Amino acid sequence: MRIGVFVCHCGSNIAAKVDVAEVAKAALNFPDVVFATHEVYTCSEPGQRGIQQAITEQDLDGVVVASCSPRMHENTFRKTVARAGLNPYMMEMANIREHVSWIGQDIEKNTRKAIDLVRIAAAKLVRDQPLLRKSFAVTRRVMVIGGGVAGIQAALDCADAGLEVILVERESTIGGVMAKLDKTFPTIDCSTCVLGPKMVEVAQHPQITLVPYAEVESVSGYVGNFKVEVKRKASYVDFSKCTGCGLCVEKCPSRKSPDKFNEQLGYARAINIPFPQAIPKVAVINRDTCIHFTKGKCGNCEKVCPAGAVDYAMVDRMETFEVGAVVAATGYSLFDITQYEEYGAGRYPDVITSLQYERMLNASGPTQGHVGRPSDGREPKTVVFVSCVGSRDVAKDRPYCSNFCCMYLAKQSILTKDHIPDSKSYVFYIDIRAPKKGYEEFVRRAQEEYGVSYIRGRVAKVYPKGDKLVVRAADTLMGTQVEVEADLVVLAAGVQAATGAPKLAEKLRISYDHYGFFMESHPKLRPIETNTAGVFLAGVCQGPKDIPESVAQGSAAAAKALVLLSKDKLETDPQVSWVNQKRCVGCMKCVQVCPFQAIQEVTLKNGEKKAEVIETVCQGCGICGVACPQSAIGLEHSKDEQILAEVEALCRSWTVASCE
């Protein structure tokens, strides 16, 4: 074999802490290495050309690149050697950046370790074999999970481009949090007016199948061919018959149902349509408060429904969808403000969340847009807004910024003045974060045109005094303590991962962070992709973001799905497991441990049962190989003899070093 070694400086990232010339020189002594050089940026265009040139000129049949993590550039260099006519798997990487130069200060020791890593890579390369990719057909259909603005955008873009879309929504209507908002910043245009038409478009689009009031139950399969089992929850109303006339709601005698859409301000009926512009506009029965279900009486809704849509016998129903790609757009929930006991939320009715206030400002909200205190309905003349309640607070395990609260507080303080001209608003803040287009100007407008007092300092305590709420805080610019007597206190409840987000992530086999936000594949270069091929992210499920950002990410996720499904066939990664059927005893332990259902039981002609890997499903994790008691399963490109060659190369170098 003729191996070429290419050591990368990575500018000064590697060269400052590793003697790269020495590494290249040492490599020339390794078995089968016939060529070694070093280059400032191996991944650059001239760097890659150098590799291709050397392959031709030196007649190389294998290449070692000593540079960064394979997670960064393995694909780059595989393509490089392929362009020069080598099999892409005849390339090995030695990670001398993340594993050496970035973590060690001692140049001499670093150099020695880098040499060892190159030695290992070269030893493995000798045992490497050319691998061939296979291709398989894909299902040109996308599932979007979550019908908030991000999911709606992703669904519409995919559908407009000709893909079939299945849009699954947990609630009975799409729209997400944006549908609850009154106005949007920094333009103060009506939220429903901009979102509504998009929601209608979803309902009318021939390419979109809307699956409301449903949740993902399980996901199997792989990129291009996922099988998603969806649970259609029992709504006790046949959505195909319901016309949304609302007669049932009017006649429902159970008036103390929690009003989820209105953020628990006031009550809903047990049978309810969340809001007038709901899509689909259908009613759902709350089993916990429905008199028919709790007491076995009533039945009004069934009697009055002109469409005969009410069906008390309805049960949860499972439905399986076959899709080629999945977009997760599951949004977020709000931090539980009662955890701040010093603010008294939950004990004092006039301490509310910003989203409750938003519903109050909304003309189609529970107060028809009239701002009134929950305690006595009186119009508040002094409103205090408190930022960062469940954001930027390490003590509450919420160290992150919720991204858009500063902006909606400015908006809500402006709207307060519009609704109640003789009112006065205060905003307590830590920092004002208004970095996007038109945002800073918007905050200045609140301060200068609307006379909103911005006080820099965290609120220490809220307590009632008569029928007022005293808000005590530090004014950190003045260096004093301030107390404001307020009629209403609005807490900017922080953003947190949607309820059940980690569970869904596990079903989708994607990672999530400590707070339950889904992990992107790379924070800078792959912000839409996940580490599971074919699963993409949109909106706040990946981290707090405002409406324009969520919409942009929705479109981006659609673009990613479109790219993936633009071909009829996808290529497999040949780094998969294979079963040596002569050794296999048919115990099927591998079938049990495989997280991807990629191993099946087959019966040979002689009647013997054997395990067989489905190559298109296998993700190459190698768990089956470890579980196999007969060592009958190998993993292509990480075979035993290849790993052992690496170990041997390393041990030999250490034995030599200790003898010297």
Add this chain to the structure above:
Amino acid sequence: MSPQVSYAYYPGCSLHASSADYDASVVAVSRVLGIELAEVPDWTCCGSTPAHNIDSRLSAALCARNLVQVRKMGRDQVTSPCPSCVANLRTADMKMAHKDFAESTNRLLDEPYSGGVTAKSFLQIVYEDIGPQALKELVRKPLAGLKVAAYYGCLTTRPTHVMAFDSEENPVSMDKLLEACGAKPLEFSFKTECCGASMAVPKKEAATTLSGKILELAELIGAEAVVVACPLCQMNLDLRRGQIAAATGQYSPLPVFYFTQLIGLALGLSKEELGIAKLCVSPAKALEKMAAKTPPPEQPERPAKEI
């Protein structure tokens, strides 16, 4: 009642001096509740605020000495009615778990402290070891809906990681115990505000201003008495009432009970046993009002003004 709960008892200096009534009521109530208190032999001052403000090692040594005394009794649990003492004892125990700190601190002691003693406030043991339900069953003279503002002060539940008891911002333990005794605890948002504590010595205005605010809010919400679990809080709110009046221009007539005194009354103990006479602001009016109402708690009460 035969003792079911048994603790080493560390009264702390205040309880042998300015707060003898707290000590008396703790001892009397314990007897009825079946809490055995064995006073730590030859206990000494915990160092209080001055020690830990000057030198954390000195403070730890003073506390560790007392913890050693508890160990020598063959016990691993000690209780003190004073939250400041408890905070100091617990802090010392936590710090002594660090090897370097323990080594240098033990050099100051005749006998080294090697850990293993848990200190709890008397409020905590009544709440956790007896509990409101059991207490309710022992009540003989219910407090007849006496409207109380339960005031916990800074240290009863804080620092959270040291005290590990009740909620740091809105504690409820004392409220629940008083409710079990037939009182009506009010929603009181200054439960954990500072009374000024020992700042009263170097800077009197600090204490009179802060204590004044606490009394003002208690009165505003319609309380008939303030109830405390700390000797220093009691002193600032009660003994300094004249100073507070001079500073704020308002004289508040609210009496300031130790929670053990009210529990004692509910248990049927006499005022003498509970040291009620030692209170500076007379509780006579509150007690008369209570006595005027006939006990049966079944009788519906006029709801207190909700805030």
